[in-house]
Amino acid sequence: METPPVTDALGDLPLVLPRTPAGRPGPSCGQEIKTAGAGPRLMGFEKVLRCPTSLRRGKRRRGEPRDSGERWQSRSCFWTCAPPFEESRPACFGPTAAVYRGIGGGVKPQYSSVSALAGLCGGAPETVYARLTRLQKRRNTQGAECSAMDTETGLSTRPARLDLGVAGGISLISWLAYLATLTPSLSFVSPDGNELATIPAILGLAHPPGYPLYTWLGKLFTLIPVGDVAYRVNLMSATLGALAIGGLYLIIIQLLPAGLAGRRVAAALAALIFAFGPTVWSQAVIAEVYAPNLAFFALTLLCLLHWERTRRDRHFFVFALVFGLSLGMHLSDLGFAPAFAVFILLTDWRVLRRPKWCLAGLAGFGLGAAQYLWIRLQTHRVDPQLLLGNIPDGLTGLYAYTLGAFSQLKFAFPASALPERLVVYLYLLRQELGRLAIFVGVGGLVSLLLRRPRHYFLLVGMYVVHVWFFIQYKVFDLEVFFLPAHFIWAVFVAFGAAEVLTAARKLAVRWMPAGRTSAVVHGALATLVLISAFTPLLRNWGQADHSDDVAINDFYANVWEMLPQSAGLLTRSGVFGYDAFYWRLAYGTRPDVYLPVTPGAKAAPADLQEQSVYSTVGLEALQRAASRTLRPAGLMIRDSWMTSLLVGARTASSASTTWAAGDHLTLYRLDSDAPSLVVDRASPSITIEQPLGDVTLVGADVSPQTVESGGRIHLVLYWRVAGAQAPTVSVGVDSIPLERHEIGFGNLVRYEAEIGPVAGRVVMENYWLVIPSTLAEGEHSLTIGIRDAKETVELTRMTVTDEQGRYERWLNATG
Amino acid sequence: MAQRHWLTAIGAVILVGMLVCGAFSLGVYYGKQGFSGDTLRTTPEAGPLVRLRDEFGQPDLRGRVRRAVPGVLDLATSEGPRSVEVNTETRFLDESGATMNVADFRSGDLVAVYGELNTVAGRVFIARLVVRLPPRATVQP
Structure with a gap:
């Protein structure tokens, strides 16, 4: 068998690739490749070549006669070389193949020696050889043959x-x-x-x-x-x-x-x-x-x-x-x-x-x-x-x-x-x-x-x-x-x-x-x-920034502070109720407050007979079929008045959603008697007398002037209205809206129908407003205006402090 | 090698099929909607919301109808495409307040929707009331 000596262009171990007697190109499957000179025998390559290889030279298929001077190329099915691979080596085909190319009349392989591969891969020749041998042994032990793998470029590559x-x-x-x-x-x-x-x-x-x-x-x-x-x-x-x-x-x-x-x-x-x-x-x-x-x-x-x-x-x-x-x-x-x-x-x-x-x-x-x-x-x-x-x-x-x-x-x-x-x-x-x-x-x-x-x-x-x-x-x-x-x-x-x-x-x-x-x-x-x-x-x-989405926590931290002992609280049910259930289930907050629709709670009408009943759901929702809320059977709410006590503040991220109109950020008290909506004489501490659309803001009472971030302020707003169909107003800080509500909180129409006319009279709104815990410390302007209108009126200036961190405040509310 | 050729051929057929499906769908869609801008997202128009708010309150959802069939109302809203479930209890009103059917809605109709998300998982919006708004919205004062 002739063994024309060849020199590996890259490696320092020249490779001798004998021709077979049959004239088949280059090293064939099963053929042992010997090195000339010092260095390990390429037993690893020999074993690799036992796998069916895909010989390709352009369109030529394996087994086709090869003429002198033609190039041949074989590609082993074996690939995981010693990492790392350097992409800067343009000739390296990477970890998926070891390629060598031979030219007729003398085989001139490119990456045909273990040392060449090692040089490409950055490892020692001995390491490459040992790894090739080990991996091939493992494959043979597993019985996994290369045939299923050889027909494509290769397997996925182990990450370096x-x-x-x-x-x-x-x-x-x-x-x-x-x-x-x-x-x-x-x-x-x-x-x-x-x-x-x-x-x-x-x-x-x-x-x-x-x-x-x-x-x-x-x-x-x-x-x-x-x-x-x-x-x-x-x-x-x-x-x-x-x-x-x-x-x-x-x-x-x-x-x-x-x-x-x-x-x-x-x-x-x-x-x-x-x-x-x-x-x-x-x-x-x-x-x-x-x-x-x-x-x-x-x-x-x-x-x-x-x-x-x-x-x-x-x-x-x-x-x-x-x-x-x-x-x-x-x-x-x-x-x-x-x-x-x-x-x-x-x-x-x-x-x-x-x-x-x-x-x-x-x-x-x-x-x-x-x-x-x-x-x-x-x-x-x-x-x-x-x-x-x-x-x-x-x-x-x-x-x-x-x-x-x-x-x-x-x-x-x-x-x-x-x-x-x-x-x-x-x-x-x-x-x-x-x-x-x-x-x-x-x-x-x-x-x-x-x-x-x-x-x-x-x-x-x-x-x-x-x-x-x-x-x-x-x-x-x-x-x-x-x-x-x-x-x-x-x-x-x-x-x-x-x-x-x-x-x-x-x-x-x-x-x-x-x-x-x-x-x-x-x-x-x-x-x-x-x-x-x-x-x-x-x-x-x-x-994507939801870091200021504190509306729910700020609201409920104040709800738990405001609810009297042994009150009942109606909330939304199902997944939406977890705004409130979270506090009870995760922290055991206010165990005295009765939450009828909490998972596992058994609602009974007698449980709420003697209790003050509050709700975070509006009257209309409560009266509708129980698709969103559930109230204890027998709890009469049809004639109840819903007095707004606390209104939560929305921040930028929460204001961008269209999920709901946001009525669940309001705490109502259910009363059998009508609230004191209309007053004969208004004597606010802050006199404003500012027309806003069809209504006039007569004045306001705001307290305290200094409020903790995440806390609440008490607002009493006096409006002179033209009729029961009152507009929606927007209360904000530094002209950024925090909350919107219809003047009278939806009670004016019923009040006019059942109690008396409201046109030309002064409507009084008495509620607490949550101050977001994202509000920076310092002095801020509390503003009010008609919804979507650019003009706003400054009610007062308030000072916001942040002595408690918001988590401390929320966790304190959990008790 | 033969297996690879077969895989490539079948894969090419699948790829062509995917592209054809995509192109066909786009063709059907633009054939119906035209090429006038982004019809899957719409800027919320003020509309005659003063009257709506007085009568029904603030709508939960606003948008343009893309498709209206029994059971589903597909809308283009400011948040992108949204599907709203309608059922036998859903009321449909036109601009004048008269009752209508879901089949009376046409693609491009501006609507205001009142309803709520399903209690169970919150991923289904069930419409209680759908009000068709006039095609030319008036600017909210």
Whole structure:
């Protein structure tokens, strides 16, 4: 056998590649490669070459006769080299392949020696050789052959330490931004966030489907000694959301082939754009399941990719376990199962023939999903208002509470509506990641298909099922349900961005001299891209900032102070009632106050007969069918007067929501007698006599002049009105509205009908106004005006102090 | 290698299918709505809210109708697209206060909605009353 000596262009161990007697090109499978000179034998390569290789020279296939002078190229199916890989080495094909190229008449390999690979990878030759040998041995032990893997570029790549560091950095940046904009405690803007902030603290049962894992993790976070209980659960959203962003980066970096330039830049770009999208950010700053769900979604994918590389049954078990656990964050993750199955079979269809692996998968998934059996144990803690008519008792009840919940929302649109629903999804995608991301993502899909076909089927399978399901889901705020789909689209965006960067780099290399200039251009481009990744951070900061969302806490801290002993308090029921239930359930606040619709409370009319009854719900809502409130049967409210005692203040973030008209920030007292609305003679301490539209502000009494931030001031306003249809007025601080109410708080019409005319008379409003705990210390102007009118009148100047921190004040209110 | 070719081919078919679905949907949507700006989000117009507030109070939601079918009212609001559940108890009124049906609503109608979020999970908005506003809104004084 001829062994023409050749010299490795890069390594210091020349490689001898003999020709085979059959004239087949280069080293063939099973052929031993000997080195000439000192150094380890390339036994590792020999074993690598045992795997079926894909020989390719342009369109030539393996086995075709090779003429002298032709180039041949073989590609091993073996790839994990000693990290780290340096992207600055243009010839390195990265960790996914060891490539060498031979030219007819003499083989001139490029990276064909262990030392060459070691030189590329930055490791010692001995280390590379040992690792190759070890990994090959493991593969042979596992019985995993390369045939299933060889037909594509390669497996996902184990992240380098540098990538772990970058992921950590991106997570940290995200976490800091979320922390800075985190809701301080209970949220005004989240429909069911306050329930989800309370339930973990008491290990209770949330609304269907129950969210067991969320509850348990939340319980752990409530043990962190910072802020109050609700803040700690909000912190969980921020922390897990940030981890999800780091996980996204790691997923992308494992999928992007090393041959693509700027892969770290592209991955970081996609992760940061996703991190600071409006919906992701909005969910990371409140107590909700969506941000934690993203973390487990990312973890599931990472576990799957890890199994793909190692092919060990215990890693398969871990993946299945994590997948099962993720269902405790959001049951819709179950829709990813078909895509996982397809990917697993494409990776190694022999999984079906290995009972050990099948058992591992089923056991792991079963163990994770078994968390829902905990719901069955919590039946006694269920809020009756949340039952949907089903008690999670027995398998049927358990199904109805979990998979069967909200069935009326699923597939709620006819086929004719689907095109428009898909447009809604595209609109939401554009809102989240930007218009450019849609186009770049489409390009990324093509790149993913060509470079990672198996992973394409995984991600596209997950994506299509998820989008298809939720475009037919009839909910008010659909955007939060598409977060996993946006997560996947970010991966596509990363692929598209990497292709763009690769093309840009090729142009730069072509048009500019090699060496330093190319590196400068590369670095400048990378910097530009990363700067643009922070554009969503700046654009969405204002909207996402909920750090001043203190309305609920400030209001209820004052409610508990004002309520007399043994009063009754009617509140909203169900998830909305947790504005009030939180205090009782998490802290045991005011156990003397009777809350009829608190979970577990048994309301009886006799309980409220002798008590003063208060309400945070308006009369009209109380009188309506009990869709939002529940009052004890027999409690007569039809003839009751609702006197406003305390009005909460809205801040910027709470004022931006359209969830409700905000009547739940008012404390009413139910009286059988009419309030003293009209006075014969007004003698305010502050005389104003200012016409405002159709009414005249006669004067006001304001006390005290010095108020603690988060406390309350007493207002008595005197109005001369033209009739019972009085306008809405706005009371604010420094002309920023804090609260709006109709003059008379909705009682004027009834007063005129039952007591006497009000036109031309002086109407007196007597109530307390909450001063937000976000108000800075110092002197402020208390203003009043007609709603939406620019003109305001200064009532008085007041001094705000902040001797107590807001958490101290709130926690003091809990008793 | 053969497997990879098959995967690529099937994947290409799926990709083309996705693009076709997206393009078709956009075509259907813009065919109905036209290309006049962002029709999934609308700036809240003042409308004749003085009369509304006097009679019904502050509306919980305002927007333009995108689609009205029994059971669901799809709106374009200042917060983007929103779906509102309507049922047999929902009242529909036109500009003059006369009763109407959900099927009488047309795409682009300006409406004010009164209702509440579902108690159970808060993700479903159940309309109690839907009032169609005049097409040309008057500016609130």
